[in-house]
Structures are given as C-alpha cells and as structure tokens.
Amino acid sequence: MKKLIITLTILLGFLTQVSAKDLYIFANDTSLTNKDGKVATLFLGLPVKVLKEKAKNVEVTFTAFLDGNKLYASSLKTLEIGKVSKGFKFAKTEGKTVTLKGLVELENLTEVVSEVWEEQEEFFFEMCTQCHAAPAVNHHAKLEWAAIFGTMKGFAKLDEEESAYLLRYLLSNASDGLVKTSH
C-alpha cells in the first residue's frame, strides 16, 4: 500500500510537470521578443510551450501558419493568432509553417485556460441564450462557427466590435480551436 502511494505521488508529480509546460497567453497583444530583439505580437488565448523559465520572463515556442506578417492557427486562416514585426527571424520555417521562439513576460501567461475566456464567456451567455439554450462551443469546428455566426450575430444584434470579440471566443474554443480539452 505504501509503495502504491509513493508510486502515485511520483506519477502525479510527473503529470503536473508535463501539463505545466503548456501555458496560455493571458493578455491581448502580448509581446514576444526573439534573440535579435525583434517583436511578435501574440493574441489572447494562444497556447505556447515553455522552454525555460527565467525570473520574470519565460522562453516559449509555438508554431503558426504565416501569411504576410500575419500568424494564423492553421492554413485555413480562420483564426489569426498574432503578427510579426518586419525582419522577424523564425526559429524554423517549413514552407508557410513557422516556429517562433522568444521571451514573454510571466505575468502575461496563465496555466488556467478558463481564466483567459471568463469575460467573453459571460458575454456569450448574455447574448446567445435569449432564444435557445447556450450552444456547446466545442461541439462545432472553426469553419462551422464562422458560418453559423454570420446569421447569429444579426439575431443577437451585435455591432462590429462585439462580433469580432465574440467570434474570436467561439473560434478559439471550437473543437479544432486553440483550447486543448479532453472531450
């Protein structure tokens, strides 16, 4: 029994360590600075892998689809996840798939993904439950959401800014979005 408890403790310790390596961008327009001092701007909710923690900064990496100076979640280009400044050098380039590496301030990162979308979720429930129950956001893929939202934003009488805000929430939390859920 004692042996089992020790094994479980080690296993749990190992699991928390593994999951701690994925963090989410917690502030919109967060700067990532690469080793040449060039900056990329990262949008809210983007998952990044931790390479090294250094005092107030964390060295992180992630992969994106590049078009011009814009970074997208995939080649579908439905969800923009950030942009790069002129002359930004990538850690790796394979066609239009690029890997970025650089420093992000620790205070702009979180492990708790639900925290990232709290405000948007509240707005979603407020706007999208007037006529029907709240749809399960992760039951639709990004392209489905883009199509459905075209009708629903009119139904909910959202202005341009509110639409962009809510659509970003829906796309990021879609079944093929940025949030890695086990369902």
Ligand code: HEC
């Ligand atoms: C004014 C009423 C109204 C509001 C507000 C509304 N909806 Fe709907 N929704 C409908 C109706 C009616 C349908 C079914 C008919 C249809 O699909 O056009 C529907 C269907 C849906 C469906 C199912 C579509 C499918 O093809 O499976 C989703 C998902 C959805 N709404 C999401 C939303 C979201 C997200 C919002 C908030 C931005 C929203 N709705 C706000 C009336 C509304």
